[in-house]
Amino acid sequence: MGYHLFKTRAGMRPNPLLSTVTIKNWLLPAWFVKQSNPSGPGYVFDCCRFANLCYRNWTAFCDENGEETLAVDEEGTISFSKLGVSVEIWVKSGNAFFRPGRFFRTQQKAASNFLCIKTKNFFQNGFFESRIFRIDGSNGISMGMEIEFHAKGEYAFSNWLLLLVIRPFDHNGLAPINRMEYKNLHLKVNNKELIQFETEPNIVFCTQGGAGDITEYFKLEQNNDLVSSSAGNCTGMIGYLIRPADDLVNRVGLKIGPSKLFSSQEIYFSKGWLGVNEQKWISRFCYQHRMIKTDLKIDYLYQTNCNYLNMFSSNLNEGVDVYRILALNRLGLYEKSRAFLVAALKKVRWDGSIVSSKGLTPETLVCALKDYYRFSGDQKIIKDYWQVLRRIGFWLIQNKKSVPINLAPSCEWHLGWTCAALNELSKMGEICGAFEDVRFFREHFQELWADILSFFSHRVKGNLQEIFCKELSVIKLMDCLCLSFPLGLYPRNERFIEELILQVKTATYHGGVISPLEFQGVDLGLTAKLGSILLREGLQYEPIFKFLNETVSSTGSWPDRIHPVLKRGIGVTGHSPEVCCHFLLLLRNMMVMEEDGMLHLLPGVLSSFSWHYPNIELRRLPTIFGEISLRCRSVGDIIQIDFSADYRIKPQQIRLKLNAWDRLLYSDSVIGQTGKWVALGPDFKMLRLRRTIKISMS
Structure with missing residues (x-):
């Protein structure tokens, strides 16, 4: 191992003082070796180079700023992202130690209606379940953890030892612990509050345990509650004696986070914290959880990612981008969306630029x-x-640039967001009665739009594939495709959009978009974004949706980049808010889309060959026309759609795209049918069709 392990974040965690020589003889746990070596040797597969074999997958918990403060990996190990400290859960049964990497089996899932990660670790004589959940304190946000034991048969009367092992490294590398102290139910690391315990532990053991296996130090039967080290290799064990048959002692409760987040009445908490905070969360977000129901695995992914989106979208988070706002709007989370917009508007300078470089740009x-x-x-x-x-x-x-006809590779390929912003400003001016501004912005929009049309018309005359291949990276190609989604500036089936999509597909592997960045591999954020573009263009999005389903973790989270074959995280973060956001946008657009004054129902379902006999329910789903409700039921070969809406503005039409299996039987408001497209009036209530699936025999 080399200095590549020493990954730091400026202002967030101390600089590492541990040399390569110091850690050479350490017995490092398997989870750390897997997660903290993102610069390992690469290899070539199908003519594409991929980075390494790391396992950077975890589930994040964020603070009130929307920043990752704690991460839980697939075996339940907790990493404190800002401090660079990890906490492992060990069990001593008899003379055997069971710890991450040595458990017989591990099961992990997220609660669908609440921010809670449940991990079951099985060992020889039973298993324990750790539950890590969010606590909304009186002065901020922190995390709670409960650990509950279950034993096999006669082992319920055995005495086990639960150990919380604190180590000076996390999934991003090594950071020194120069001082560790336990006092009055509080554990401090480098003079910062790390854990508050509900009950007094039976064992407190702190040592300078850098070299070798720290269990050897434990056998010395020392019991120190304070240790300091200039080398930064402090290690601690805090233990509880557990007898599973005794209901009074088979559960351990912890609070994780600085004590300043809690009032004095909250410091000592009880078993009821999990239930209390679960009810708070459900009461706030049950409306979003019920919007989409399919009776499939998709429901679990939808609900957990709604929870994650809310967690990542704290009102104090300055890094929220436009796609996050789009997702919040489509889930009816208008208060959060408005708060971000107002905060961004207050940062606009006198000249119209924006102070912060993170998050939203002016356009x-x-x-x-x-x-x-x-x-x-x-x-x-x-x-x-x-x-x-x-x-x-x-x-x-x-500041806009005219679009050059003879474009160099270093030039901007599009000004889509700027063009769309000028168009929207002309429309918003009408709301404010500023008709001079309306005319002014509209003229500049039309001028810029004419330049863009001229530019792409010129490119269409040449060999688009050769031009795009030479001049554009995958990132630039995807940036160009914002003209399709979410901006919708071009109509569907535009030739150059199709050429762009074809070129992006040459950089995909089994549906995933390969991104040749620092860690390479498949970029899941770009992959989910491409799915929404394909869906809007009426092309096959199914391989991408299938790919996302295959690569998701058991807790419903995705890393930013993955190995294309092993499907494991190899990027910067093991839980990406960007992928969460784009997945929710894709799923919502599969159920309903709006364009050109028309409402498209189930555009990613009825025309797809992946949904044979769909059973879907939409409840008060927000659209630009108002809230809609829909129920799609399949009985035998008959599919019936019942629809109701609370319109704020009526759409011109409601449209459904069928596939070759379908034949329309009845609707109470059919305007017309052209090929696969069925046009309905805005007041339609019911539609029935017959689906006959023909399976070819080879």
Whole structure:
């Protein structure tokens, strides 16, 4: 191992003082070796180079700033991302130690209606379940953990030893622990509160346990509650004697996080914390959990990622991008969306630029705000901040570049977001009655749009595939495709959009988009984004949706990049908020899409050959026209769709795209049918069709 293990985050964790020589003789756990070596040797597979064989998969918990503060890996090991410290759960039964990497079997899942990760670790005489969950304290957010034991038969009356082992490294490398102290139910690491215990432990053991197996130190029967080390190799064990048959002692409760987050009344908590916080979460977000129901594994992924989206989207998070706003709007989380937009609008300078380099840019801020208005109907935010929006518009016009015909590879390939922002500003000006501004922004939109059309018309005359291959990376190609989704500036089936998609597909592996970045591998964020683009263009999105289902963890989370064959994380983060956001956008668009004043129902379901006999229920799902409810039931070869809506604005039509198996039997409001497309009136209530699946025999 080399210095590549010493990955630090500026201002978040101390600089490592441990040399390569020092850690050379350490007995490092298997989970650490797997997760912390992202710069290992690469190899070539199917003419594509992939980085390594790491296992960087975990589930994140965030603080009130939306930043990862704690991560739980697949065996239940906890990593504190800011401190660089890990906590492992060990069990001593008889003379045997069971620890991560040595358990017989591990099962892990997330609660679908609450932010809680449950991990079962099985060993010779039974198993224990650890539950890590979010606690909304009076002054902030922290985490709680419960550990409960279950024994086989006569072993229920045996005495076991539960050990929490604190180590000076996490999944991002090594960081020193120069001081560790236990006092009055509180454990401090480097003078920072790490864990608060519910009951007094039976064993407290701190040592300078860097070299060798720390169990050898434990056999010395020392019992220190304070240790310091200039080398930074402090290690600790805190233990409880457990007798599974005794209900009074078979459960251990902890609070994880600094004590300042809690009032004095909350320091000593009880078993009821898990249930109390679960009910709080359910009461806040049960509306989102019930929006989409399919009776498939998709429901679990949808609900858990709704939880993750809420967790990542803290009101204090400055890194929220436009796609996060789009996802929040489509789930009806308007308060969160509005808070992000207002915070971004307050950062706009006098010249229309934005102070922060993270999150929303001037052009994406305008597009996100208009998207929020289309879903929520909130005109007040536009009227209150119209002067700020005008400044943004003037800044965009002043800084936009004309699209060159003879384009060099280093030039920007599109100004789609800027063009869309100018168009939206002209429409928002009508709301505010600023008709001079409406005309001004519309003229500049039309001018820029004409340049873009001219540019791509020129490119269409050449060999698009050769041009795109030479001048564009996969990232740039995907940026260009925002003209299709989410901006919808071009109609469907535009030739150059199809050429862009074909070129992106040359950089895919089994549906996943290969991203030649620092760690290479398959970029799951780009993959999910491509799925939404294919769905909007009426192309086959199913391989991508299948790929996402195959690569998701048991807790419903995805890393940012994966190994294409092993499907394990090899990127920077083991739980990506970007992939979570794009998955929710893709799933929602499979159920309903809006375009050109028309409402498309089940666009990713009825026309797909993957959904043979769908049973789907949508409850009060937000659209730009208002909330809709739908029930699609399959009985035999008959599919019936019942529909109701609470319109704010009526759509021109409701459209369904059928496939070759389907024949329309009845609807109470058919306007027309052209090929696979069925056009319905906005007040339709029911449709029935027959689906005959023909399986060819080879």
